[in-house]
Amino acid sequence: MRLRNWQSECIRSAISKYETSKHFLALATPGAGKTVMSSVLAKLLYDQGDIDLVLCFSPSSIVAHDFSEALSEQFEAHFDGTIGALGNSFTYQALSTLDNKVWRLFDKYRVFVIFDEIHHCAGTNIKDANAWGKQIITTMKEKATHTIALTGTPWRTDALPIALADYCNETGQIQCDYIYGLKQATSDNVCRIPQIVALDNDQITVVEGDETSHFTSFIDLLSQSIIPYSEIVTYISVIEQLLIHSNYKLNELRTINKNAGGLIVASSITHAWQIKLILHQTIGDSAVVVTSDEGNGNDLIKSFRYSHQKWIISVGMISEGTNIPRLQVCCYLSNVKTEMYYRQVMGRILRITDAPDQQAFLFMPAEPNLVEYAYRLVLDIPDELAKVKFALMDEDITTEVRTTKGSEGVSTDGYPEDIFIDEPVISIGNKKDKTDETLESKITLATDKIMRIFGQYNHTEIEIDGFNQLIISDKSLAKLNQYGTKMF
Numbered sequence: 001m002r003l004r005n006w007q008s009e010c011i012r013s014a015i016s017k018y019e020t021s022k023h024f025l026a027l028a029t030p031g032a033g034k035t036v037m038s039s040v041l042a043k044l045l046y047d048q049g050d051i052d053l054v055l056c057f058s059p060s061s062i063v064a065h066d067f068s069e070a071l072s073e074q075f076e077a078h079f080d081g082t083i084g085a086l087g088n089s090f091t092y093q094a095l096s097t098l099d100n101k102v103w104r105l106f107d108k109y110r111v112f113v114i115f116d117e118i119h120h121c122a123g124t125n126i127k128d129a130n131a132w133g134k135q136i137i138t139t140m141k142e143k144a145t146h147t148i149a150l151t152g153t154p155w156r157t158d159a160l161p162i163a164l165a166d167y168c169n170e171t172g173q174i175q176c177d178y179i180y181g182l183k184q185a186t187s188d189n190v191c192r193i194p195q196i197v198a199l200d201n202d203q204i205t206v207v208e209g210d211e212t213s214h215f216t217s218f219i220d221l222l223s224q225s226i227i228p229y230s231e232i233v234t235y236i237s238v239i240e241q242l243l244i245h246s247n248y249k250l251n252e253l254r255t256i257n258k259n260a261g262g263l264i265v266a267s268s269i270t271h272a273w274q275i276k277l278i279l280h281q282t283i284g285d286s287a288v289v290v291t292s293d294e295g296n297g298n299d300l301i302k303s304f305r306y307s308h309q310k311w312i313i314s315v316g317m318i319s320e321g322t323n324i325p326r327l328q329v330c331c332y333l334s335n336v337k338t339e340m341y342y343r344q345v346m347g348r349i350l351r352i353t354d355a356p357d358q359q360a361f362l363f364m365p366a367e368p369n370l371v372e373y374a375y376r377l378v379l380d381i382p383d384e385l386a387k388v389k390f391a392l393m394d395e396d397i398t399t400e401v402r403t404t405k406g407s408e409g410v411s412t413d414g415y416p417e418d419i420f421i422d423e424p425v426i427s428i429g430n431k432k433d434k435t436d437e438t439l440e441s442k443i444t445l446a447t448d449k450i451m452r453i454f455g456q457y458n459h460t461e462i463e464i465d466g467f468n469q470l471i472i473s474d475k476s477l478a479k480l481n482q483y484g485t486k487m488f
Helices: 005-017 034-047 061-075 092-096 131-140 182-187 218-223 236-254 269-282 297-305 339-349 368-379 477-482
Strands: 023-028 053-058 087-091 111-115 146-151 178-180 194-200 204-208 211-215 261-265 288-290 311-314 327-332 360-365 388-392 397-400 459-465 468-475
Touching (some): 034 111, 034 146, 053 061, 061 297, 087 092, 194 368, 204 218, 236 269, 236 327, 261 339, 269 311, 288 297, 297 311, 339 360, 339 368
Parallel strands (some): 053 087, 053 111, 111 146, 194 388, 204 397, 261 311
8 A cells, every 4th residue: 555645754753753752643634544544553563573462542433443444454464352363443432341351461462552533532640631531541651562642633622631642831732743734635635625615694583572683694693692503503494505505516526426425414313314304305315314323323334435325414423533535515514613523524525535526515504613613724725725605595584582592502612522422412402212203203393493484585605715705696596406507
């Protein structure tokens, strides 16, 4: 296997550091190929006679399986912990359940440990460590022969230090041993250049008792704390508009790349099923739904990875590290508003393939935090290559606020990122009931609080490159549904 330049450089840097240190921290943008790089590094250390076994820890079972396959390919041996295996691949969740048979390996053998997405593990000592960080600090930090910690987003929303990481005493900045950012990755044609489209609405009416308020944007609406963002992503109009825009672009890409796929990120299990129904009613398309309710979630993801199906809907099972290279369009309907999660989701559509058209598009509501993240991400990319575009919805929105206001539910800004393991626990509706009820009845509780929508069809797109605004075109919804005119 021919390595990318950055992978070779990172491996050389790690080998050099291991002469004087046990630990190595590599920052590489999501989608750059950290799994392959660390697997090749492990094989090189083994061939040099420096290690005997390899253990890997990662944030989800699907990623753990991918690491197991990558290591098996490099070593031509199995990595499942059985007799004859040269190691095993676990999730971080398994840290608390591993027995002494695993930990005794560190006493008898020279063990190389791979920590994928190390930012899930916090702590420099027992006092400031989370559960996973504590296991690393007490069990593996000193006993492992060598480790490599990988991350694409080297920070935590709770501001705790990342396990095995060093920080500058003066600035408090994390000190990475190797850095490969998105700007480098797009310049090297390692990652796709993302195009971001934020949908907004300039005709929003909120009725609260005898008072009626009008808002000209989601930012304006959200600044008043009348309606939480977690409800906005459940509005039929918001879902429909994001699906229409996303589907238009995916159809366009599939005229060239027949197996190009789209990812829809939902806020909850109920929300995912709601989106599936609206996708069918609005676009006429079906989708694979993958949540923690599906016992065969990993099999569904693997099947979708190699299929020609258009859409897959997930809550948290397809976020960081999940490898589905044919994904080129993402419809972001999650209520999670952390930059870490946003960038990890973005990484799902950035993996380069051999297909002729390597465009990547993310569609999202124009929520102020998400817009800020989009601008910051664009700054990481070479000039004039990435854009943030704004599009106005084609429907006015009217809603009545009940006397007893709902809450935002689970806080997203302060949500601990290590919860996003297979499925984030975020609730905006009741969990899907596993009965023989129809799909419509499964989403009754979610749609109960959806806005009633009405209005005139008018569509304006505004392209923003940097901070310069340019009105591009006006189209009716009818033209949008015809897919007869190139939108972007």
